[in-house]
Amino acid sequence: MHIGVVAKRDTSRAVELADRIRGRVDATVTLDELTAEALGTEGRSVSNLAACDLVVSVGGDGTFLFTAREVSPTPIMGVNLGEVGFLNAVSPGDCVAAVRSAVERLRKGEATFHELPQIHTEGEGLELPAAVNEVAIVGPQRGRNNGIGYDIHVDGERYAGGRGDGVLVSTAAGSTAYNLSEGGPLVHPDLSAFVVTEMCPADPMPPLAVPTSAEITVQIEDTANAVIVADGRSRERVDPPTAVRLYPSETPVRIAGPRLDFFAALGKLE
Template sequence: MIERIYILNNKRIEETEKEKEKLIDFLKKEGKTVQQDIDENTDLLITLGGDGTLLKGFHLVKIDRTLIFGVKFGKIGFMTNKVSDIKESLKDIFDGNFVLSERMVIGGKVVSDGKVLYDDFSLNEIVIFRKGIRIIGIRGLFDGDEFLKIRADGIIISTPTGSTAHNLSSGGPILFPEIEAIVVSLVCPYTLSSRSIVLPADRKIYFEIDGEGEIIFDGQRKFDINSNCIVEISKSERKARLVFTENVKFFERLRERFGFFKNFV
């Protein structure tokens, strides 16, 4: 039963401010509790904006059982819903008429001298990027086997959900959302040949850094790192529970948003 609801909107989009006020009135008439702050009792998070707003909301969610319903207002909305009537869509959700998509989340730890300096998680991606103008050295280890040693502006460590985001812009592969894997893609590598690599998500990945950089989680939170740090990446125990009001097929969504193989023949 969905009773307690929190609404997060992109305040830079004026239309979402007006829509939020309308939704508050509607939800109260429906007998729902509209929360001022999100907490462990929140049943549903509604985001009004694009994928960035949804990611911001995901990082506010306290427990996995909270459903996330993203409504597209922004320019990029691969994880959000394009709906003509939000109120009718919410009525369907309250009646249990929706598609639930559980998404894998990855965790990232920054370790130095055996101590964990920072620990966070991402639904889309973890990015390790240079701090200043100098490129950084990156060494990647998987199962004790070195799979990466290069100098670059940075690397993108992506989930299947995030494979259609920054990873895609960097030439990385698209992964089906239900696959449990991690993609490692390079950002401006200093080489004439570079390829993304897809790794299984059931084992840890380690990155050693040579230089000054920062680690960024879903574009929401970041932490400075240096040559004394090791970054540990692993599948998180957390899950993201995304709500879709229509059973839109994955490749149909790719065609709609990116023109994937649209009118190819």
């Protein structure tokens, strides 16, 4: 049994927990390179940890998203260091027991995983990693006389269009992040849906939840250029007029360990 551990960068508490897991779990444990360096041992790049049976992410949602992008579909367990942590269900005090339990279930062939859909984005000359939380299609700047002109179609039928700062397509997992700040709805993680939210539109439509099986097309017009951003990290510029297609990735994120108490996590937003 081979376990990978990725700890939040430059965070001594995360490094400490990674070391605790390494020393107390009955399995081969490999750390990411930066964490291993902090502990004076050898590690591997995060992408190489995809060969493990399980990868543990120690940090916040940002660390989890980074890990998921590099190792999916390898199962991931998220250990939350105290932020809102909607993707991290394990507390620091429970991390060793949770990893031990997951290892035992894997050995017995009894492991089950909660799968999160990811958003695949494609267009002419456009290539982005799958997004766990959201994809934003925006102008080079936000605000009056900026933004983009757009038309949004769902399975070929027009839903909305006009001009605004941009268009946001989020997963249920991402509904508590950028989507919420743009006025989109909270979506329970058990609901299989993507949410389409216009960003400061001149002529708004309410945000729309669609089945994850739907294909969303955003036609971008009337702007010098636009930026496509996946999970706030991966960015690509495109030259309008152009169409961007968004649909579920073939590879979901597989989450190991206990289920998140969604409503308790919502309390941290207050």
